[in-house]
Amino acid sequence: MEQTWRWYGPNDPVSLKDIRQAGATGIVTALHEIPIGEVWTLETIEERKRTIEWDDSVSPAQPRGLTWSVIESIPVHEDIKQGKPNRDEWIKKYKESIRNVGKAGIPVLTYNWMPVVDWTRTNLEMQLDDGALALAFNYIDFAAFDMFILKRDQAENDYSEEIIKKAKSSFSSMSEEQKYILQKNIIAGLPGGQEGYDIESFRNKLSEYKDINSEKYRQNLKYFLEQIIPVAMESGVRLAIHPDDPPISLFGLPRVVSTESDLQFITNITDSINNGLCICTGSLGVRPDNDLPGIVQRLGSRINFLHLRSTQRDSNNSFHEASHLRGNVDMYNVMVNVIKEQKKRHAQNRRDEIIPMRADHGHTILDDLGKKTNPGYSAIGLLRGMAELRGLEMGIRKSGVIYNEHSSKAF
Structure with a gap:
């Protein structure tokens, strides 16, 4: 897998140098300064891409050893989610952003369909x-x-x-x-x-959803995807929808990206790798009815991005972020099935053989306890998570659990 790291831009307490030292080679970020719904211009995308990939503080400029691998996210305007009469105007802008992402050579674009609020914690x-x-x-x-x-x-x-x-x-x-x-x-x-x-x-904002039930909200998503997937295909951009976090109804709002059947509905809209999934094991793992290794196995061909983290379910729909190899997520079998999926892609000569993944929502530990950090994104906690996942992947590959069809060596 490609090891990536979420970076919140030039003001992130975790620097690009820190990230490179952690062993990541891919950056996951967004242009947070652009208002929701407005076009991401090619010039702005390329300027940030240059910052990520080149160190211009030295002469001559030096490559950082990092690539802008995934955009997370280009937010979807609420008028699109609600299916308002002006949604096509916002969709037109979203299409233009996708085209510019493709021109800049960034292969994966993550987005979510959560109404009003993004990921939620108390x-x-x-x-x-x-x-x-x-x-x-x-x-x-x-x-x-x-x-x-x-x-x-x-x-x-x-x-x-x-x-x-x-x-x-x-x-x-x-x-x-x-x-x-x-x-x-x-x-x-x-x-x-x-x-x-x-x-x-x-x-x-909540009142705007009073007449939107789950079925209507699902159809609004279908309409949006039917409009943008052809543009993503033309632009060489693989879309990856992030699950609801948490995957339960909040504030009476509809949630339609919470279960395997939800993900199957989305992938059935258009049979294309450009209409893909971001499998966040922590989000989906909050629900005991989500079979995570099975989801990876059954929907693996449509996975364009992975958030590998674990959550520990408590009582009454409560949960907390566990360390990456503990909690309720069967990370071992998730990883086995991810490696099997990459093996299939290798045999099929798919250009997206290597799936980008990142450790997610690390604990705040050690020296970071006394520092200002973005919640869930302190350097040392994510470094620990990345190291654990890196070791798990290597252990599975070296153990001989998974074999290449034409060789006795572990794939």
């Missing part, structure tokens, strides 16, 4: 037994926010009596500072998302 600094800090989602605290801070209309209809009782108890025990931090964590914006909200604007 705690960005959950302390583990060993003193490390992890991202966490506490469903009880989320329900408390939804019902008693946001005060969403009829929110209580989405929760059981048991959850409501626990949420009331949790809310009553929170200090004003804890309530503020909870609100900030959920709606003020996280890395990877470009929008943050206050309570009133968030309520207004």
